[in-house]
Amino acid sequence: MLRSTSDPLAGRPPPSERAGQKALALADLCTLRALPEPVLCEIDAHLTGFLRAAEARVRARAAIRLAECPWAPVEAIRSLAFDAFEIASPVLQHSERLKEQDLLALAALGPQQRLALARRNTISEKLAERLCSFGERDCLEKLFRNLGAKLNARCAEQTADLIKADCLLREALSGRGALEVEFARSLYEIAGDAVYALLDDICPQALPRLAGLDARPDAVDLDALGETLSHKLHEIEALNAEDVLRATQNGRTDIADHAVARLTGLEPADWRQTLRRSPVRVAILAARAMAMSIDHAHLFYAALCEQGRAHPLPVESAKRAVGELYQQYSRDAARQALHRMSADGSIH
Numbered sequence: 001m002l003r004s005t006s007d008p009l010a011g012r013p014p015p016s017e018r019a020g021q022k023a024l025a026l027a028d029l030c031t032l033r034a035l036p037e038p039v040l041c042e043i044d045a046h047l048t049g050f051l052r053a054a055e056a057r058v059r060a061r062a063a064i065r066l067a068e069c070p071w072a073p074v075e076a077i078r079s080l081a082f083d084a085f086e087i088a089s090p091v092l093q094h095s096e097r098l099k100e101q102d103l104l105a106l107a108a109l110g111p112q113q114r115l116a117l118a119r120r121n122t123i124s125e126k127l128a129e130r131l132c133s134f135g136e137r138d139c140l141e142k143l144f145r146n147l148g149a150k151l152n153a154r155c156a157e158q159t160a161d162l163i164k165a166d167c168l169l170r171e172a173l174s175g176r177g178a179l180e181v182e183f184a185r186s187l188y189e190i191a192g193d194a195v196y197a198l199l200d201d202i203c204p205q206a207l208p209r210l211a212g213l214d215a216r217p218d219a220v221d222l223d224a225l226g227e228t229l230s231h232k233l234h235e236i237e238a239l240n241a242e243d244v245l246r247a248t249q250n251g252r253t254d255i256a257d258h259a260v261a262r263l264t265g266l267e268p269a270d271w272r273q274t275l276r277r278s279p280v281r282v283a284i285l286a287a288r289a290m291a292m293s294i295d296h297a298h299l300f301y302a303a304l305c306e307q308g309r310a311h312p313l314p315v316e317s318a319k320r321a322v323g324e325l326y327q328q329y330s331r332d333a334a335r336q337a338l339h340r341m342s343a344d345g346s347i348h
Contacts, residue, residue, distance in 0.1 A: 016055050026047040060087045062076075070096055089112075103130075107131060122149075128151055128155050141169060153182045154186075189278075189313070208279045244256055244300070248304065277341075282341065302318070
């Protein structure tokens with residue numbers, strides 16, 4: 001039955017349209033100037049309700065208007081952020097009103113949301129970790145190029161294999177000009193030679209260096225003494241892995257390096273260089289090749305860290321690395337792996 005032309009409801013827009021008009025009017029009011037918090041809270045409740053009742057095209061317009069407003073109503077922003085991606089996108093990229101727990105939850109919604117979040121002006125370590133955990137190349141490239149993103153060791157652990165295999169991700173990191181040392185050290189520990197040139201260029205302090213052995217005035221004499229002593233012990237079959245551990249823990253690199261070389265078949269200079277390039281892996285492989293126990297291998301690596309010849313990992317991570325490599329390599333296989341690594345970067 002048709003309404004009478006005198007019906008007061010005739011010609012009125014539908015509820016969704018009226019809600020949209022009110023939502024846009026309130027959104028405009030919010031962007032004019034900062035409002036007192038009590039007023040903003042009252043507006044927030046009404047605006048959120050109107051947005052939920054409005055059409056998608058209106059919500060999209062409201063999202064654009066509110067996304068970069070530093071005092072935008074919080075609940076309205078959250079409502080828009082968790083809306084369909086086409087509506088939420090500007091809020092995900094720009095809004096400072098989203099809390100960290102919101103951002104972490106939004107990252108779980110899908111790849112489009114994660115890509116938008118990777119473009120934010122500032123990205124906390126927790127959000128960076130969450131974005132890295134999905135291993136999505138496009139998102140990672142945006143994240144790595146974002147100078148406002150804070151990258152930590154966990155980010156490196158989650159992405160090192162991808163970075164190692166993808167030159168575009170390495171280029172993205174290179175474009176940052178500098179890297180967080182914690183991230184760079186963890187990245188080098190896992191990716192090794194594949195990222196050495198990159199890190200040497202933009203974060204050289206993350207790369208392990210020899211602890212000034214050749215800078216001492218008596219370095220040559222001590223080195224010669226170490227070579228002589230290790231040679232004599234080896235000749236009488238009295239040199240073993242415990243001697244290496246004891247010398248390393250006592251800071252006698254002059255003896256320890258030559259002892260490692262004797263027991264693994266490497267040249268001392270090649271052992272030092274290979275250790276410098278990939279300290280955790282090389283230290284553990286050497287321990288395995290010298291028939292150290294797992295406990296002694298961990299102590300050996302810890303002693304190298306104390307001397308600055310390797311960077312420390314968390315205790316559990318270091319123990320896990322030792323256990324995994326000991327499981328993967330027999331003594332002979334570890335020795336062969338060491339020689340391959342040495343040959344790749346040999347200075348002879």
